[in-house]
Amino acid sequence: MARLTINGKTHDVAVDPSTPLLWAIREQVGLTGTKYGCGIAQCGACTVHVDGAAVRSCVMPVAAAEGKKITTIEGLANGRALHKVQKAWLDNEVPQCGYCQSGMIMAVAALLREKPKPTDADIDARVTNICRCGTFQQVREAIHAAAKA
Amino acid sequence: MITKIPKLTRRSFVIGSTALGAGLAIGLKIPFGPSVVRAQDGSPEVTAWVVIRPDDTVVIRIARSEMGQGTLTGLAQMVAEELECDWSKVKTEYPTPGQSVKRKRAWGDFSTGGSRGIRDSHQYVREGGATARIMLIQAAANAWNVPTSECSAANSVITHKPSGRKTTYGKVAEAAAKLTPPEKPALKDPTEWKLIGKSVKRLDTMDKLTGAQVYGFDLKFPGMLNAAIKDCPVFGGKLKSYEAAKVTSMPGVRHVVTVGDSAVAVVADTWWQAKTALDALPIVWDEGENAKVSSDSIAAMLKEGLDADQAFVANQNGDVKQAIAGAAKKVEAVYAYPFQNHAPMEPMNATAKYTPDRCEVWVPTQNGEAAFAATLAASGLPADKCEVYKLHLGGGFGRRGAFHDYVTQAVLIAKQIPGTPVKLLWTREEDMLHGRYHPVMQCKLVGAFDSSNNLTGLHMRLSGQSILTSVRPEALQQGKDPLVFQGLNPSGDFGIGYSVPNLLIDHAMRNTHVPPGFWRGVNINQNAIFLECFMDEMAHAVGQDPLEFRRKLMTKHPKHLAALNAVADRAGWSKPAPQGVYRGLAQMMSFGSYVAACAEISVKDGDKIKIQRIVAATDCGYAVNPAQIERQIAGSFVYGLSGLFLQECTVKDGHIEQTNFNNYDSMRIAQMPKVESIVMPSGGFWGGVGEPTICVAAPAVLNAYFAATGKRIRTVPLKNHGITLV
Numbered sequence: 001m002a003r004l005t006i007n008g009k010t011h012d013v014a015v016d017p018s019t020p021l022l023w024a025i026r027e028q029v030g031l032t033g034t035k036y037g038c039g040i041a042q043c044g045a046c047t048v049h050v051d052g053a054a055v056r057s058c059v060m061p062v063a064a065a066e067g068k069k070i071t072t073i074e075g076l077a078n079g080r081a082l083h084k085v086q087k088a089w090l091d092n093e094v095p096q097c098g099y100c101q102s103g104m105i106m107a108v109a110a111l112l113r114e115k116p117k118p119t120d121a122d123i124d125a126r127v128t129n130i131c132r133c134g135t136f137q138q139v140r141e142a143i144h145a146a147a148k149a
Numbered sequence: 150m151i152t153k154i155p156k157l158t159r160r161s162f163v164i165g166s167t168a169l170g171a172g173l174a175i176g177l178k179i180p181f182g183p184s185v186v187r188a189q190d191g192s193p194e195v196t197a198w199v200v201i202r203p204d205d206t207v208v209i210r211i212a213r214s215e216m217g218q219g220t221l222t223g224l225a226q227m228v229a230e231e232l233e234c235d236w237s238k239v240k241t242e243y244p245t246p247g248q249s250v251k252r253k254r255a256w257g258d259f260s261t262g263g264s265r266g267i268r269d270s271h272q273y274v275r276e277g278g279a280t281a282r283i284m285l286i287q288a289a290a291n292a293w294n295v296p297t298s299e300c301s302a303a304n305s306v307i308t309h310k311p312s313g314r315k316t317t318y319g320k321v322a323e324a325a326a327k328l329t330p331p332e333k334p335a336l337k338d339p340t341e342w343k344l345i346g347k348s349v350k351r352l353d354t355m356d357k358l359t360g361a362q363v364y365g366f367d368l369k370f371p372g373m374l375n376a377a378i379k380d381c382p383v384f385g386g387k388l389k390s391y392e393a394a395k396v397t398s399m400p401g402v403r404h405v406v407t408v409g410d411s412a413v414a415v416v417a418d419t420w421w422q423a424k425t426a427l428d429a430l431p432i433v434w435d436e437g438e439n440a441k442v443s444s445d446s447i448a449a450m451l452k453e454g455l456d457a458d459q460a461f462v463a464n465q466n467g468d469v470k471q472a473i474a475g476a477a478k479k480v481e482a483v484y485a486y487p488f489q490n491h492a493p494m495e496p497m498n499a500t501a502k503y504t505p506d507r508c509e510v511w512v513p514t515q516n517g518e519a520a521f522a523a524t525l526a527a528s529g530l531p532a533d534k535c536e537v538y539k540l541h542l543g544g545g546f547g548r549r550g551a552f553h554d555y556v557t558q559a560v561l562i563a564k565q566i567p568g569t570p571v572k573l574l575w576t577r578e579e580d581m582l583h584g585r586y587h588p589v590m591q592c593k594l595v596g597a598f599d600s601s602n603n604l605t606g607l608h609m610r611l612s613g614q615s616i617l618t619s620v621r622p623e624a625l626q627q628g629k630d631p632l633v634f635q636g637l638n639p640s641g642d643f644g645i646g647y648s649v650p651n652l653l654i655d656h657a658m659r660n661t662h663v664p665p666g667f668w669r670g671v672n673i674n675q676n677a678i679f680l681e682c683f684m685d686e687m688a689h690a691v692g693q694d695p696l697e698f699r700r701k702l703m704t705k706h707p708k709h710l711a712a713l714n715a716v717a718d719r720a721g722w723s724k725p726a727p728q729g730v731y732r733g734l735a736q737m738m739s740f741g742s743y744v745a746a747c748a749e750i751s752v753k754d755g756d757k758i759k760i761q762r763i764v765a766a767t768d769c770g771y772a773v774n775p776a777q778i779e780r781q782i783a784g785s786f787v788y789g790l791s792g793l794f795l796q797e798c799t800v801k802d803g804h805i806e807q808t809n810f811n812n813y814d815s816m817r818i819a820q821m822p823k824v825e826s827i828v829m830p831s832g833g834f835w836g837g838v839g840e841p842t843i844c845v846a847a848p849a850v851l852n853a854y855f856a857a858t859g860k861r862i863r864t865v866p867l868k869n870h871g872i873t874l875v
Contacts, residue, residue, distance in 0.1 A: 015421075016400065023421035027375075032367035033360015035543070037494050038577045042810035045494055073360035086358040093350060093776065096784060097217030098357030099364060099494040099543030124819030130810060132494050132544050133217040134787025136821035138780065 007075025044129030096133035198277030201322035231278030264837025348776030454612030454657030467651030472606025476597035486675035495543020515550035527560035547667035585666025646709030677844035733852025742836030760822035770834035
């Protein structure tokens with residue numbers, strides 16, 4: 001049993017403490033916006049915020065996330081008002097298949113919190129998510145647009 | 150019983166089965182007669198493609214699958230163009246394959262591959278929209294008792310011009326649905342288009358920003374169990390035994406089941422429990438003879454084919470052997486292209502529920518009908534007892550079209566647990582080991598020149614796999630696989646852009662036990678590298694500018710040439726590149742479109758390539774949504790350049806060695822070049838968009854690398870040469 005605080009709500013989840021946070025979020029809490037892509041922290045599809053930092057939840061055990069503030073893609077918007085990254089993604093029509101975009105958006109939101117006006121070099125260093133559709137050109141444009149918003 | 154999934158999504162995917170009378174659909178025609186076909190919410194179908202709700206919402210049916218390429222929006226634009234409806238009120242839904250079978254394929258082909266979503270269905274989807282518009286106008290005219298010639302429709306509003314009376318589609322849809330449809334509706338001239346050609350926003354973006362989009366692997370049903378699977382790592386091998394007792398007491402484990410003759414699955418309350426138990430399950434495989442195969446043995450087999458006497462001929466004129474024998478100068482090279490995995494971000498998955506009376510499958514698929522066929526075969530039930538529900542795909546790229554091995558597995562598992570929905574999800578590792586790989590191919594090219602350095606002959610010998618032999622042997626032509634020659638044919642949708650006095654392009658078929666598949670772009674990926682890099686080699690060998698060398702051979706191929714000229718002009722080919730920047734060109738025709746690229750790169754330390762810019766042109770005939778086409782061009786380059794620089798599946802002891810993104814990498818944003826797209830539709834034809842451009846990025850970069858370093862790279866991926874993309 002672990003107690004997780006996700007998007008402001010507390011959830012008691014009955015899992016082995018070694019279970020990756022990703023699967024507790026998806027299968028116990030039922031929030032499926034966070035995706036599985038590789039299971040070894042390579043692709044970033046599972047990115048969530050843990051105490052504000054972008055974390056690849058597929059390799060973080062539930063035990064390590066207890067007592068911390070977890071935010072998933074479902075909790076990024078403020079009610080019905082989209083986060084500025086989501087808004088920029090909408091305006092720039094970033095997603096293609098969209099499967100990697102939850103993780104991409106979470107990685108970018110964490111970057112902008114830390115660096116409100118990121119350079120291209122900052123983006124290159126901090127956004128390392130895989131997108132097989134190849135949305136990177138729109139991702140970069142949308143990050144700069146969000147930084148100006 | 151689970152018969153629908155509207156609760157899980159914001160859109161209804163399922164069409165109600167009420168009022169399906171006889172004669173409702175003939176071929177691709179629309180329903181007629183007094184009975185009205187209704188959508189699940191009771192709204193009338195005006196045609197198979199168009200449902201109109203009383204509140205004027207227009208629901209457009211889309212048979213092809215949305216996997217990111219934007220076909221959902223593009224096809225809706227095509228229908229809406231002729232329908233003259235209010236675009237802001239358009240929604241879409243997928244008809245189901247089972248409904249399609251019942252209605253004699255009212256929606257035509259579901260297959261979403263070969264870049265044919267729009268180019269193969271533009272006619273009948275526009276007719277579906279036009280027919281509905283005519284019927285709606287007729288219904289209004291009947292109500293007003295006026296001739297239809299005095300009525301017109303725009304933006305979902307019908308107006309009787311003389312009286313100024315107006316009504317809306319939603320008000321007359323019920324009456325329209327009862328009318329006899331016109332036989333052959335006239336379509337607009339392209340000059341009259343208002344929506345086709347416009348970069349309207351995609352219809353499917355919002356849910357992808359909030360986590361609300363439901364992919365196959367997100368499905369939840371009450372009482373659902375989750376399955377993880379391992380298939381024999383060696384293709385063609387069998388499952389020998391496993392020790393279920395070792396894992397049956399692990400948390401959540403409900404079943405350990407044999408799947409076919411080569412796989413075993415653990416079924417548990419959650420997928421993580423299933424996967425954890427599967428990892429702990431002792432399994433013995435019977436790997437069979439194929440366990441002796443390696444990358445080296447496959448390469449040796451292909452190498453033999455380069456000079457073999459027997460080969461299938463696809464393109465031949467003149468006498469190439471004589472031209473080569475009498476050449477004043479010869480240029481010769483051998484190229485090779487490896488196995489590559491599709492690696493869509495969403496691993497393979499399918500959810501199945503089986504009872505002896507009904508089998509239902511929920512699956513992200515590029516071809517609903519093929520998934521349906523797999524469901525029938527695996528369940529053993531007839532078509533009227535099966536149904537498949539399509540979901541948006543987390544990437545497809547060809548993996549989810551012709552192959553539904555994961556559907557077969559899901560059904561075979563569900564059959565052993567009747568009445569319980571089971572979701573099967575592959576691990577990334579399973580996905581890497583059990584792909585349907587980009588075919589492996591080698592190519593030997595010989596160019597012959599006369600004493601004035603004119604190209605007099607070209608022989609291009611391909612040696613390697615045939616996808617059709619493995620996937621659709623009935624499509625072979627006296628043993629020849631015509632798909633092998635994409636971009637190299639004398640004419641057609643994959644026509645070569647050069648005229649050579651003596652030409653021979655042939656294929657020595659060499660198949661392996663590693664199953665090949667349709668990988669985005671299919672065979673144009675390697676053919677473009679072989680042909681376009683060799684063009685560059687030949688130009689340099691005779692001291693000619695690569696652009697001018699090509700132009701001389703392209704005078705009879707004006708559309709190929711126009712695309713090439715467009716990128717050369719935009720890149721400023723006639724002027725020197727900036728200091729330290731080197732350029733390379735490539736052009737090709739594929740999937741009915743003419744494409745070209747000019748890559749500009751810089752090279753550090755001889756092996757670190759930075760792609761500064763790629764200028765890319767595509768003439769796809771008609772461009773339905775230019776903004777989405779630009780995204781497909783840039784996106785295809787990420788896929789193609791990932792393949793060029795990073796990706797190779799090697800074979801050891803009969804199995805694929807790569808297991809995950811740590812040893813099968815994919816490009817990141819830091820490596821993304823600036824892509825400048827030139828969308829230049831010349832009209833008069835419908836070319837593809839999702840795949841064509843993918844093939845020109847790699848040869849353009851390779852040719853630029855030669856310009857920069859004088860080194861000619863002839864095998865993929867570049868990581869094997871110590872070359873990195875920075």
